[in-house]
Amino acid sequence: MRDLFRRYRYLFLTIALLLSTLLLYSYNLRQRGATTFFERSVLTLTAPFQASFDGAFDSVTGFWDNYLWLIETRQRNQQLEAQNRQLKAQLQQVAEVRLQNQRLRELLAFVDDVDRPALPAQVIGEDASNWAQTIVIDKGTRAGLRDGLPVVAAEGVVGRIIKTAPNSSRVLLITDASSAVAALVQRTRTRGVARGRGRELTLDYALRTADIKIDDLLVTSGMGGVFPKGLILGRIAEVKRDEFGLFQLVDVLPAADFSHLEEVMVLLGEDR
Amino acid sequence: MRGFFLYLFFGFFFVLLQSSVFPVLLPPGLRPNLLLIVILYLGLSENFPRAVLVTLLLGGIQDSFSGTSLGLYVSVDLAILLLVRLLSEHLNAESPALLLLLIAAGTLVQNLLVGFCLTVFADAGPVMPILLPALPQQLIANLLAASFLLYFLLRLQPLFGTRSGLAGLVYQSKRHGS
Numbered sequence: 001m002r003d004l005f006r007r008y009r010y011l012f013l014t015i016a017l018l019l020s021t022l023l024l025y026s027y028n029l030r031q032r033g034a035t036t037f038f039e040r041s042v043l044t045l046t047a048p049f050q051a052s053f054d055g056a057f058d059s060v061t062g063f064w065d066n067y068l069w070l071i072e073t074r075q076r077n078q079q080l081e082a083q084n085r086q087l088k089a090q091l092q093q094v095a096e097v098r099l100q101n102q103r104l105r106e107l108l109a110f111v112d113d114v115d116r117p118a119l120p121a122q123v124i125g126e127d128a129s130n131w132a133q134t135i136v137i138d139k140g141t142r143a144g145l146r147d148g149l150p151v152v153a154a155e156g157v158v159g160r161i162i163k164t165a166p167n168s169s170r171v172l173l174i175t176d177a178s179s180a181v182a183a184l185v186q187r188t189r190t191r192g193v194a195r196g197r198g199r200e201l202t203l204d205y206a207l208r209t210a211d212i213k214i215d216d217l218l219v220t221s222g223m224g225g226v227f228p229k230g231l232i233l234g235r236i237a238e239v240k241r242d243e244f245g246l247f248q249l250v251d252v253l254p255a256a257d258f259s260h261l262e263e264v265m266v267l268l269g270e271d272r
Numbered sequence: 273m274r275g276f277f278l279y280l281f282f283g284f285f286f287v288l289l290q291s292s293v294f295p296v297l298l299p300p301g302l303r304p305n306l307l308l309i310v311i312l313y314l315g316l317s318e319n320f321p322r323a324v325l326v327t328l329l330l331g332g333i334q335d336s337f338s339g340t341s342l343g344l345y346v347s348v349d350l351a352i353l354l355l356v357r358l359l360s361e362h363l364n365a366e367s368p369a370l371l372l373l374l375i376a377a378g379t380l381v382q383n384l385l386v387g388f389c390l391t392v393f394a395d396a397g398p399v400m401p402i403l404l405p406a407l408p409q410q411l412i413a414n415l416l417a418a419s420f421l422l423y424f425l426l427r428l429q430p431l432f433g434t435r436s437g438l439a440g441l442v443y444q445s446k447r448h449g450s
């Protein structure tokens with residue numbers, strides 16, 4: 001027995017090492033809410049460097065875009081002026097809609113909006129792998145953040161915080177494969193689960209008979225306990241109904257542009 | 273000991289590049305995984321205990337910057353290192369072409385192992401449909417990055433001396449001899 005162990009000690013050691021790492025992974029999967037000491041140390045150590053890298057790149061790209069790369073600037077300026085005129089007209093319409101919305105909300109006592117304190121944060125890094133969808137923001141436990149808090153952008157939901165360090169946090173985007181958000185189609189109130197699929201979302205568990213059309217708006221239902229009700233997730237891009245089966249296949253384009261995220265808001269605490 | 277900290281320094285530097293610089297400059301599919309190149313290099317060049325220790329730490333660092341749980345890249349990178357170790361006895365590690373081939377195979381194996389671990393251990397949903405379409409682009413990005421690093425190291429080799437232990441280069445490592 002001892003000879004056998006001696007002869008194959010490297011093999012045994014290798015297998016033991018591999019099993020240990022898999023056990024570590026399995027253990028951490030169960031403790032998903034917690035940030036480990038190792039992760040906190042790495043994030044704490046690298047946060048200032050990430051912020052410096054981000055700042056330096058912003059300066060370089062800013063200099064390049066503003067002073068060097070000015071091709072088509074005049075045409076772009078004309079386009080923007082035209083767009084500006086259109087937006088001004090739209091803004092007047094929006095003001096009218098806002099007043100109308102206010103009246104309706106008072107009338108129906110329909111509280112379907114975010115009413116929480118929010119903390120702005122800057123995106124200082126993205127996921128280091130090609131498959132996971134996470135970002136790093138420059139606020140952490142020192143700013144009052146904790147795991148599970150929802151993160152939004154002006155366009156819609158971004159994700160939720162999964163790891164926190166004193167001065168930085170990691171946010172799991174709604175497009176990550178391990179993200180699932182309770183959702184409903186705004187027009188018909190059809191319920192489902194918005195699950196990440198890389199760069200897009202799918203609406204799972206939407207009944208085959210439910211009325212869902214392309215371009216319908218998908219919002220959070222508030223059922224999961226993480227995201228408040230009524231936040232925009234995206235728009236329906238494709239609907240497929242098989243002849244059989246309980247559910248329809250619904251593809252959703254996220255509202256937020258995750259490739260150009262720079263600033264986000266972390267929603268703190270409970271609804272006021 | 274100096275080599276150990278040098279690997280860790282490069283690990284941190286590469287992961288910062290991957291998380292803060294590449295997202296600004298490169299489209300999502302074409303961001304190279306520089307840590308994989310370091311792991312493969314470790315498998316070819318370093319002694320076993322140091323290679324294992326550095327790989328575990330680099331895997332942990334990569335886990336801290338990607339995905340949701342610590343341990344995924346620790347396991348996957350360790351498995352890749354062991355595979356390279358098994359093969360390295362039969363390979364001519366001085367050949368740059370072989371190193372590139374190894375990086376292509378490493379990219380493939382890493383994606384498959386990540387997919388396997390996420391499918392078997394984590395409730396991560398359908399991961400393979402995300403990983404597989406991105407694989408060709410990842411392959412190209414890693415090969416280009418490795419070629420660039422090799423070219424860069426070849427240029428710098430005279431500065432370090434020919435016995436500084438660079439896999440893929442002539443007179444490369446203490447382990448493989450000169």
